[in-house]
Amino acid sequence: MTVGSPAPAHTTNPMHEEGNPAMKVELEADKCVASGQCVLAAMDVFDQDDDGIAILLEEQVGEDRLDDVREAVAVCPAAAIRLVDQ
Amino acid sequence: MADTLTGPAHQAPDAVPEFPMPRESRCPFDPPPALKELQGQGPLAKVRLWDGSESWLVTRYAEQRALLGDPRVSADTDQPGYPTKASPQAGEGKLSFIMMDDPEHARLRRMVTGPFAVKKVEALRPAVQRIVDGLIDDMLAGPAPVDLVDAFALPIPSLVICELLGVPYDDHELFQENTKTMVRTTATPEERGAASREVAGYLAALLGKRIAEPKDDLLSSLAGRVTAGELDHGQATEMALLLLIAGHETTANMIALGTLALLRHPDQFKLLRESDDPKFVAGAVEELLRYLHITHLGRRRAVTEDIEIAGQVIKAGEGVIMVNEIGNRDPEVFADPDRLDLTRDARRHVAFGFGVHQCLGQPLARMELQVVYGTLYKRIPTLKLAAPMEDVRFKNDAFIYGVHELPVSW
Numbered sequence: 001m002t003v004g005s006p007a008p009a010h011t012t013n014p015m016h017e018e019g020n021p022a023m024k025v026e027l028e029a030d031k032c033v034a035s036g037q038c039v040l041a042a043m044d045v046f047d048q049d050d051d052g053i054a055i056l057l058e059e060q061v062g063e064d065r066l067d068d069v070r071e072a073v074a075v076c077p078a079a080a081i082r083l084v085d086q
Numbered sequence: 087m088a089d090t091l092t093g094p095a096h097q098a099p100d101a102v103p104e105f106p107m108p109r110e111s112r113c114p115f116d117p118p119p120a121l122k123e124l125q126g127q128g129p130l131a132k133v134r135l136w137d138g139s140e141s142w143l144v145t146r147y148a149e150q151r152a153l154l155g156d157p158r159v160s161a162d163t164d165q166p167g168y169p170t171k172a173s174p175q176a177g178e179g180k181l182s183f184i185m186m187d188d189p190e191h192a193r194l195r196r197m198v199t200g201p202f203a204v205k206k207v208e209a210l211r212p213a214v215q216r217i218v219d220g221l222i223d224d225m226l227a228g229p230a231p232v233d234l235v236d237a238f239a240l241p242i243p244s245l246v247i248c249e250l251l252g253v254p255y256d257d258h259e260l261f262q263e264n265t266k267t268m269v270r271t272t273a274t275p276e277e278r279g280a281a282s283r284e285v286a287g288y289l290a291a292l293l294g295k296r297i298a299e300p301k302d303d304l305l306s307s308l309a310g311r312v313t314a315g316e317l318d319h320g321q322a323t324e325m326a327l328l329l330l331i332a333g334h335e336t337t338a339n340m341i342a343l344g345t346l347a348l349l350r351h352p353d354q355f356k357l358l359r360e361s362d363d364p365k366f367v368a369g370a371v372e373e374l375l376r377y378l379h380i381t382h383l384g385r386r387r388a389v390t391e392d393i394e395i396a397g398q399v400i401k402a403g404e405g406v407i408m409v410n411e412i413g414n415r416d417p418e419v420f421a422d423p424d425r426l427d428l429t430r431d432a433r434r435h436v437a438f439g440f441g442v443h444q445c446l447g448q449p450l451a452r453m454e455l456q457v458v459y460g461t462l463y464k465r466i467p468t469l470k471l472a473a474p475m476e477d478v479r480f481k482n483d484a485f486i487y488g489v490h491e492l493p494v495s496w
Contacts, residue, residue, distance in 0.1 A: 034199035052199035
């Protein structure tokens with residue numbers, strides 16, 4: 001499922017790719033609708049509070065977690081998660 | 087106005103098809119052929135609804151997600167141009183926040199999302215496993231054939247949502263029967279209204295009891311909001327009604343329709359029956375959610391400001407219908423989309439909708455389906471349809487698609 005899937009909400013800066021593989025996860029909790037999809041995609045990066053609203057467990061994610069976090073970005077129904085270069 | 091919509095260039099003004107369209111009777115798991123044809127022509131098409139009005143039909147995945155995520159579309163059924171599914175339900179009122187927009191939608195929704203959080207739902211898995219095993223024990227001990235809908239598919243979500251809400255399951259006939267009427271498109275507005283009022287009256291009384299004497303359940307949490315002045319009694323009742331209804335017909339239809347689909351795809355049935363891998367079962371659930379879309383009448387919205395999309399301007403006051411059933415069969419997103427393939431990664435499906443209204447019960451639905459699909463076919467490996475396929479009655483006449491009954495034996 002690569003063709004036509006929504007573009008991941010991150011920007012790629014080739015300057016950073018080799019030196020620092022970690023990326024920063026940004027979560028706008030105000031937008032969260034508590035679907036739980038991010039937790040299902042990356043349980044070690046996201047959790048939910050008592051109201052079901054997403055919380056971030058890890059702000060920096062390494063290369064090995066990027067696929068799962070990108071999945072979380074793609075499936076979030078409220079576009080509340082972004083992955084940014086730093 | 088809806089009557090003067092300008093259609094996409096490829097659509098002649100006199101060729102506005104009616105929606106919903108009939109399915110091909112030999113392909114009960116596939117969207118109607120006419121719907122697939124419209125998808126092939128472009129992401130937007132005009133359709134005519136039950137009352138003669140016209141609306142935009144959004145056929146492709148990307149445009150469906152974009153519109154469902156756009157704050158310029160409204161879920162408020164009173165908005166001009168809102169494409170209603172049937173005549174207004176007499177005296178029923180609105181089904182709480184699923185028919186509202188932010189910020190009030192968000193305020194109310196957040197009051198009930200807590201118990202549906204992934205880890206809280208996960209804690210219920212052993213209890214759901216016990217329910218599923220118990221119902222299978224009963225089926226195996228009883229005579230065959232048996233109707234899988236009544237004996238298994240409906241009781242599971244019903245028992246679980248009752249437990250979560252704090253509604254006594256002993257009263258299940260009252261809300262199961264009325265819910266069936268409420269989701270039947272052929273019921274008159276009066277019938278649907280009466281059914282809705284009966285369940286609402288029942289829940290309002292139960293809410294009153296929880297206000298006087300709270301317990302550890304979701305109804306008591308709503309009762310607490312009433313006591314604190316955050317909700318009035320009517321609002322709290324509507325929310326309880328929404329959760330009770332939404333927890334019934336949806337998961338039940340996925341269980342029965344999913345089982346029939348698997349029986350018709352023996353290779354896929356075998357994969358599921360023989361797998362001990364919870365990850366595979368979880369993936370199979372996502373694929374069945376993608377492949378079988380039970381909310382076949384689409385997610386509906388009214389456009390409140392002009393929106394430019396796919397080279398078209400959808401004007402304020404026009405309606406849009408996102409048929410996620412066909413979005414989930416978009417070949418741009420899912421390769422060979424009409425094939426049921428439990429091994430594919432189907433997680434990006436839009437079976438639960440998209441945007442701020444995406445199903446809040448989805449972690450619970452997923453967990454229930456994982457337990458069901460991961461257990462039933464292992465415990466009854468010889469499960470088979472006990473009637474000719476032509477005799478199975480599909481719910482083309484309901485807001486939620488599925489089968490009316492599913493006679494099975496083993």
